[in-house]
Amino acid sequence: MSIVSRSLSDQAFEVIRERILSGEIPALAPIRQEALAEDLGISKIPLREALTRLEQSGLLRSLPNRGFFVPALSALEAEEVFALRLKLEPDAAADACLEADDAQHAAARAALAALEAVDGGDKAALATCNRGFHLLLVQSTRHQVTAQLVERLHLLADRYVHKHLEPEGRYRRADDEHQRLLDAWLARDPALVRALLAAHLQLTLDDLRLQLASTAP
Template identity: 90%
Template sequence: MSIVSRSLSDQAFEVIRERILSARIPALAPIRQEALAEDLGISKIPLREALTRLEQSGLLRSLPNRGFFVPALSATEAEEVFALRLKLEPDAAADACLEADEARREAARSALRALESVDTGDKAGLATRNRSFHLSLVQSARHQVTAQLVERLHLLADRYVHKHLEPEGRYRRADDEHQRLLDAWLDRDTDRVRTLLRAHLQLTLDDLRVQLAAAGD
């Protein structure tokens, strides 16, 4: 697969990210940069930039004399990431719904439509659009730092969201939860937004606990 046009680093980032989320790049195996650059049809400079961004996003790690590798899924990390999301995200979404203008309200509607349009077999695409929808609910002119922190947590959560969507039909339950959450957000019902989002995140974490325990992670 060769990459051409605009930012090679940006495109490499997206391609490698999809391979990580779909487990085409296995956990703990060192990434052979020369082979990967050749496969993508780019030089090592934009590849290195993409790998560095992926490390900053939490999808890769690096060690001296070992280079970059995909960290294994960790029940401990999942607990920490979702605990932080539970502390920040429900209040952030509740605050944001009160100040959202019509442009932001339409952006949230569009984000959910985009999520619902993804093919159910495209787990990486579902994880990406899921993140976009959730982030559309916390965008705020008054709480930009909080929104940035929530976005960082979502990047760390991406592989776990991908894992959560593995069981057949799970996306259907998530679709219903997302629609009810959006309806409450558009109604500016802050208490219901908090309640629904906390329940949604907690249920995802509960599912992940079972999945990661079964997988021995």
């Protein structure tokens, strides 16, 4: 797959990110930069920029004499990431629903429609659209730092969301939860938004605890 774009690093970031989420690049396997650069049709400079960004996003790690690799999923990391999301995201969405305008309402409806239109077998696309929907709910002119922190947590959570969606039909349950959450957000009901989003995140974490039990230290 060759990349022809004015921003090679950005394009490489997106392609490699999707390969990580889909499992095409397996956990703990070293990233062979020369082979990957050749596959993408780019030089090693934009590739390394993309790999560094992916490391900053938590999707890659690097070690001396080993280079970049995808870290294994960790029950401990999932606990930490979702605990932080539970502390920040419900309140952020509750605050944002009070200031959202018609354009933001339309964007949130469109984001949920896009999520529901994704083929259930495309877990990487489901995770990406899921992130887009959640982030729209916390966009706020008054709490921009909070929204940026939530976005960072979502990048860290992406692989766990992908894992969470593995069981057949689970995304349909999430669709129902998302619809109720959107209805409350559009109705500008902060208490209900806070309660529904907290329950949604907690249920996801509970599922992940079972799925990742074997990876606990």
